[in-house]
Amino acid sequence: KNQVEQSPQSLIILEGKNCTLQCNYTVSPFSNLRWYKQDTGRGPVSLTIMTFSENTKSNGRYTATLDADTKQSSLHITASQLSDSASYICVVSETMEYGNKLVFGAGTILRVKS
Amino acid sequence: DAGITQSPRYKITETGRQVTLMCHQTWSHSYMFWYRQDLGHGLRLIYYSAAADITDKGEVSDGYVVSRSKTENFPLTLESATRSQTSVYFCASSETYRGQGMNTEAFFGQGTRLTVV
Numbered sequence: 001k002n003q004v005e006q007s008p009q010s011l012i013i014l015e016g017k018n019c020t021l022q023c024n025y026t027v028s029p030f031s032n033l034r035w036y037k038q039d040t041g042r043g044p045v046s047l048t049i050m051t052f053s054e055n056t057k058s059n060g061r062y063t064a065t066l067d068a069d070t071k072q073s074s075l076h077i078t079a080s081q082l083s084d085s086a087s088y089i090c091v092v093s094e095t096m097e098y099g100n101k102l103v104f105g106a107g108t109i110l111r112v113k114s
Numbered sequence: 115d116a117g118i119t120q121s122p123r124y125k126i127t128e129t130g131r132q133v134t135l136m137c138h139q140t141w142s143h144s145y146m147f148w149y150r151q152d153l154g155h156g157l158r159l160i161y162y163s164a165a166a167d168i169t170d171k172g173e174v175s176d177g178y179v180v181s182r183s184k185t186e187n188f189p190l191t192l193e194s195a196t197r198s199q200t201s202v203y204f205c206a207s208s209e210t211y212r213g214q215g216m217n218t219e220a221f222f223g224q225g226t227r228l229t230v231v
Contacts, residue, residue, distance in 0.1 A: 004156065034220075041224075041225070042224060043204055043206075043222030043224050043225055044157075044204075044222050045222070046219055046220070049219070089156065089157075101159065101162075102147075102157075102159070102220060104157040104158070105156050106154060106155055107156065
């Protein structure tokens with residue numbers, strides 16, 4: 001079964017610190033990998049999208065990396081802010097006949113404290 | 115306003131009742147999706163639609179029905195609500211180009227929190 005596993009489940013850091021969230025997947029065939037940010041009570045919003053040929057993608061203070069050989073991705077957040085408190089979801093796109101099916105991880109809940 | 119909107123935002127219903135969740139998008143995206151989100155689980159696909167009048171089941175489709183008579187609307191109906199269907203439901207849309215390897219964005223609505231009592 002195609003799966004996406006994220007770690008840690010939750011994380012608390014101090015404002016200004018960096019952190020790294022992990023994502024391992026077994027999805028195949030693989031089209032792309034996405035990281036979403038979901039604020040409480042809102043829908044997920046895309047941060048980055050990477051194809052299997054891309055190693056890294058940045059969006060401001062967010063940098064995602066991808067190792068398609070080991071099927072691992074990470075999301076690095078630098079100089080964290082209180083507004084970074086959210087759930088971060090790794091999503092792998094499985095190639096199917098009628099387009100891509102998104103396989104979601106359970107998310108990592110990040111809390112940034114002052 | 116442009117975007118994808120869901121209604122209602124919150125709904126409480128009784129076991130056995132039929133309830134319909136609405137989803138509307140203004141981009142004319144071909145693909146639309148319904149997911150449910152439960153604690154400890156990633157979003158799970160209920161149904162998806164590749165175009166008007168084309169729908170297909172996801173991994174947790176039992177007890178749900180969808181229709182897509184118009185490209186912009188994708189209502190989700192719980193035929194006879196059960197407590198296990200208490201969840202947050204998200205609708206999403208995207209424009210995927212088959213066979214071209216393009217990475218298209220999926221846009222999510224705000225969600226509908228459904229409680230079945």
